Amino acid sequence: MKRFSIFVDGQPIDADEAATVAAAMWNAGLSHFRTSVAGERRGPLCAMGICFECRVTIDGVPHRRACMETCAPGMRVETHG
Amino acid sequence: MADRLDAQIAVVGAGPAGIAAATRAAEAGSDVLVIDEAPGPGGQIWKHRRPEHAPRAARKWLERFVRSGARLVRGAQVIAATSDGELRAELPGAGGHMLDVRWGRLILATGARERFLPFPGWTLPNVIGVGAAQALLKAGVSFQGRRVAIAGSGPLLLPAAAALAAGGARVGLVAEQAPFPSVARFAGGLLRQPGKLLQAAMYRGRFAGTRYRTGTWITSARGDDRVREAVYTDGNRSRTVACDVLCCGYGLVPNLDLPMLLGCATSAGKVVVDERQQTSQDSIYCAGELTGIGGVDLALVEGEIAGLAAAGKSHGDRSLPARRSRQAEFAARLEAAFALRDELKSLARPDTIVCRCEDVILARLDPRWRRRQAKLYSRAGMGPCQGRVCGPALEFLFGWESDTVRVPVRPTPLAGLAHKEERADTT
Amino acid sequence: MRSGATPDVIVVGAGIVGAACADALTRRGLHVLVLDSRFAGGGVTAAGMGHIVVMDDSEAQFQLTSYSRRLWSDLAGELSRDCEDDPCGTVWIAETEEEWEAVRAKRAAYESHGVPVEVLDGRALAEAEPNLRPGLAGGLRVPGDRVIYPPNAARWLLQRAVARGARLREGCEVRAAGATEVELSNERITAAHVVNAAGPEAPRLTPGIPIEPRKGHLVITDRYPGFCRHQLVELGYLKSAHTLSAGAPSVAFNVQPRATGQFLLGSSREFVGWNAAPNPDVLEKMVRRGVEFMPALAGLSAIRVWTGFRPATPDKLPLIGRWTSSETHLPGPWIAAGHEGLGITTATGTGEILASLITGETPAIDPAPFEPNRAMPGGVH
Numbered sequence: 001m002k003r004f005s006i007f008v009d010g011q012p013i014d015a016d017e018a019a020t021v022a023a024a025m026w027n028a029g030l031s032h033f034r035t036s037v038a039g040e041r042r043g044p045l046c047a048m049g050i051c052f053e054c055r056v057t058i059d060g061v062p063h064r065r066a067c068m069e070t071c072a073p074g075m076r077v078e079t080h081g
Numbered sequence: 082m083a084d085r086l087d088a089q090i091a092v093v094g095a096g097p098a099g100i101a102a103a104t105r106a107a108e109a110g111s112d113v114l115v116i117d118e119a120p121g122p123g124g125q126i127w128k129h130r131r132p133e134h135a136p137r138a139a140r141k142w143l144e145r146f147v148r149s150g151a152r153l154v155r156g157a158q159v160i161a162a163t164s165d166g167e168l169r170a171e172l173p174g175a176g177g178h179m180l181d182v183r184w185g186r187l188i189l190a191t192g193a194r195e196r197f198l199p200f201p202g203w204t205l206p207n208v209i210g211v212g213a214a215q216a217l218l219k220a221g222v223s224f225q226g227r228r229v230a231i232a233g234s235g236p237l238l239l240p241a242a243a244a245l246a247a248g249g250a251r252v253g254l255v256a257e258q259a260p261f262p263s264v265a266r267f268a269g270g271l272l273r274q275p276g277k278l279l280q281a282a283m284y285r286g287r288f289a290g291t292r293y294r295t296g297t298w299i300t301s302a303r304g305d306d307r308v309r310e311a312v313y314t315d316g317n318r319s320r321t322v323a324c325d326v327l328c329c330g331y332g333l334v335p336n337l338d339l340p341m342l343l344g345c346a347t348s349a350g351k352v353v354v355d356e357r358q359q360t361s362q363d364s365i366y367c368a369g370e371l372t373g374i375g376g377v378d379l380a381l382v383e384g385e386i387a388g389l390a391a392a393g394k395s396h397g398d399r400s401l402p403a404r405r406s407r408q409a410e411f412a413a414r415l416e417a418a419f420a421l422r423d424e425l426k427s428l429a430r431p432d433t434i435v436c437r438c439e440d441v442i443l444a445r446l447d448p449r450w451r452r453r454q455a456k457l458y459s460r461a462g463m464g465p466c467q468g469r470v471c472g473p474a475l476e477f478l479f480g481w482e483s484d485t486v487r488v489p490v491r492p493t494p495l496a497g498l499a500h501k502e503e504r505a506d507t508t
Numbered sequence: 509m510r511s512g513a514t515p516d517v518i519v520v521g522a523g524i525v526g527a528a529c530a531d532a533l534t535r536r537g538l539h540v541l542v543l544d545s546r547f548a549g550g551g552v553t554a555a556g557m558g559h560i561v562v563m564d565d566s567e568a569q570f571q572l573t574s575y576s577r578r579l580w581s582d583l584a585g586e587l588s589r590d591c592e593d594d595p596c597g598t599v600w601i602a603e604t605e606e607e608w609e610a611v612r613a614k615r616a617a618y619e620s621h622g623v624p625v626e627v628l629d630g631r632a633l634a635e636a637e638p639n640l641r642p643g644l645a646g647g648l649r650v651p652g653d654r655v656i657y658p659p660n661a662a663r664w665l666l667q668r669a670v671a672r673g674a675r676l677r678e679g680c681e682v683r684a685a686g687a688t689e690v691e692l693s694n695e696r697i698t699a700a701h702v703v704n705a706a707g708p709e710a711p712r713l714t715p716g717i718p719i720e721p722r723k724g725h726l727v728i729t730d731r732y733p734g735f736c737r738h739q740l741v742e743l744g745y746l747k748s749a750h751t752l753s754a755g756a757p758s759v760a761f762n763v764q765p766r767a768t769g770q771f772l773l774g775s776s777r778e779f780v781g782w783n784a785a786p787n788p789d790v791l792e793k794m795v796r797r798g799v800e801f802m803p804a805l806a807g808l809s810a811i812r813v814w815t816g817f818r819p820a821t822p823d824k825l826p827l828i829g830r831w832t833s834s835e836t837h838l839p840g841p842w843i844a845a846g847h848e849g850l851g852i853t854t855a856t857g858t859g860e861i862l863a864s865l866i867t868g869e870t871p872a873i874d875p876a877p878f879e880p881n882r883a884m885p886g887g888v889h
Binding site for chain 3: 460
């Protein structure tokens with residue numbers, strides 16, 4: 001299993017080729033993925049691509065569901081809040 | 082930009098029902114194309130991090146699927162379909178790269194999602210669903226040492242608790258809202274299905290030491306930047322359990338978006354099918370949770386029947402209808418046993434968020450409204466989840482039935498709505 | 509109003525226009541009953557963009573839209589938050605040199621009507637809206653234009669009317685609307701005056717009214733705060749809005765930022781009867797046109813597509829006044845309908861004009877161009 005780093009808000013975290021971005025973030029103790037309309041911090045709810053609570057910007061593209069994206073070496077993830 | 086593929090039979094969903102359908106249809110000689118949004122087949126229940134982690138039944142079916150010759154398009158999310166033989170899916174990557182499929186027969190096996198009900202604190206980070214916990218586990222999350230509380234309703238609570246315990250979690254609470262007599266009747270019914278009873282016993286064994294509490298439900302989650310404790314009650318006394326993760330889900334609801342978009346008749350939240358799994362639309366079949374929540378075994382046999390029917394070989398296996406009847410019986414008992422209690426309707430307070438996409442609180446919703454009215458006035462259901470989370474909750478709280486389904490069935494880049502290909506001038 | 513008492517005015521249609529009429533009428537002390545077959549703001553009002561815009565395609569339109577825009581601005585501080593009132597302004601975009609020439613004339617026209625505008629050359633346009641493609645000739649910025657969320661604006665106006673004693677009956681199907689009586693499925697209600705404000709369905713209630721449904725498509729995206737700041741409309745929109753050839757759908761670039769950070773992309777026009785199904789070909793043309801102006805639109809996530817039926821008249825002006833049946837020559841109801849794509853903008857002005865006509869006041873602007881029985885160019889198409 002290939003292991004590598006991805007970057008969340010500029011910080012490297014451990015990941016592997018079978019992990020989703022959400023999983024890698026949870027393993028790194030990161031719970032906040034986005035900020036809601038009313039300013040609440042949110043993280044994954046359904047973990048299967050339905051709720052859109054785990055949205056992050058990946059490699060410059062916003063609104064990507066972290067639970068549906070598999071980690072890739074050097075991936076840049078930005079959370080909002 | 083769009084690729085084009087043709088198939089005699091297109092199958093949407095590569096969970097057990099879709100895999101069984103595609104395999105049977107391909108083995109019967111049809112040209113079959115399976116489309117699924119995940120990176121690999123298996124749906125939710127057969128998802129696995131490594132092939133050797135998949136349950137034995139899954140491995141056997143997946144091997145048989147590969148041998149059958151059916152094609153699989155991975156990571157493809159269907160955003161539109163017409164009942165006269167077209168569908169459009171978004172392929173992975175951010176460029177709005179689309180796939181257009183022309184099909185002769187269509188089998189929908191898009192499974193189910195969790196039902197979430199709002200309660201104070203449910204939007205705190207680390208409050209997730211029950212199926213969500215298993216999905217995260219399979220996606221690579223380590224639960225080692227995490228204190229976990231599991232609550233809600235349905236037979237998924239047990240395997241989730243067992244899986245999390247096996248993964249090193251400290252399971253502090255397993256709370257089923259259905260009352261003990263209902264659950265006991267259901268469990269007793271499992272005596273008729275020894276395989277399932279064995280499964281249940283194995284689950285209990287794995288987290289021995291933590292009581293499986295019935296007639297108990299979460300009333301609130303508390304925390305700061307994430308959940309720190311959950312408050313639960315049995316209707317008499319309230320208690321608190323410290324937790325790092327709260328898993329709370331109230332059963333499953335079928336993903337009816339595509340069947341509804343295509344005009345398939347539904348009744349009581351299920352797609353109506355005949356004995357060949359055919360819907361009210363000629364050439365469209367449904368199998369699995371779409372026809373009613375019933376678990377893996379029912380999904381498999383419905384998939385097999387649908388696959389054979391779509392391939393024109395309805396009598397290909399005469400043992401199937403009887404198997405389906407037995408499994409359907411289980412499904413019916415499941416629904417009855419885990420009916421949701423009325424107390425769950427009063428958990429949300431006026432300032433509890435009901436629509437998480439748009440942060441619409443309960444106080445902004447008037448129970449006298451209808452669904453579309455509520456959507457227009459409050460914007461509940463107008464976010465990217467397209468009402469998939471708040472919809473079942475609002476149906477439970479107010480009796481509001483879901484709105485009509487429109488294209489795009491899932492959010493998709495605008496470029497994906499512009500379907501004509503750029504053709505180079507070939508003259 | 510005591511229940512059971514005969515109202516002074518029955519307003520059929522609780523959309524933005526009916527709501528504005530009810531508001532204006534109750535302000536003049538009249539007892540008003542508003543009827544709607546669905547729920548307030550649930551018809552074409554809910555389908556539109558909510559643009560409040562001064563339009564210069566005719567003198568009458570100029571008068572009506574600038575008067576109405578002023579009335580909306582006066583409400584700015586009072587509207588509830590869920591009306592999402594946003595004074596973001598409009599930028600009309602000149603794609604070609606020809607359109608750029610027209611910008612100067614347009615500025616003169618707006619300024620002669622007392623509507624402040626600002627000419628933006630290519631560079632200023634790019635600064636004002638960085639996501640527009642380079643190479644556009646320029647634009648005209650109209651800072652006083654606004655955006656609003658129509659269903660809640662209609663409700664807000666209705667609530668004001670109700671606070672002054674108006675009654676609202678929803679889920680109430682009206683079969684026919686005459687001069688002093690409306691016919692429901694199992695009752696008739698009389699009043700001194702009846703107002704048909706039923707939008708594209710107005711002809712169904714009062715046969716002969718020259719209104720046809722003109723279908724439009726819209727797409728709403730996910731949130732991309734700051735992607736664009738103004739309502740953006742191509743000057744070619746006016747060409748599209750005036751395309752009269754039957755059956756040929758036309759599209760024009762139109763993007764609107766919402767207070768939520770989501771974007772509405774439009775616009776399309778076609779006459780296809782009441783076929784509400786989104787047309788993939790028209791949608792495709794509309795998206796392409798959008799991407800031609802703002803390439804980054806292609807990657808924005810589209811959450812929902814819908815259609816609506818603009819109530820269109822042959823000369824593009826609404827019907828505001830007393831209708832006389834061309835068959836019977838008898839007076840019919842008052843009409844406040846046929847606003848095509850300007851229903852949200854001109855609702856306020858329409859309400860005031862109509863209420864003035866009913867009470868015998870002199871309306872603030874000349875109502876003659878909106879006379880429902882006026883001669884129309886041959887055929888709606």
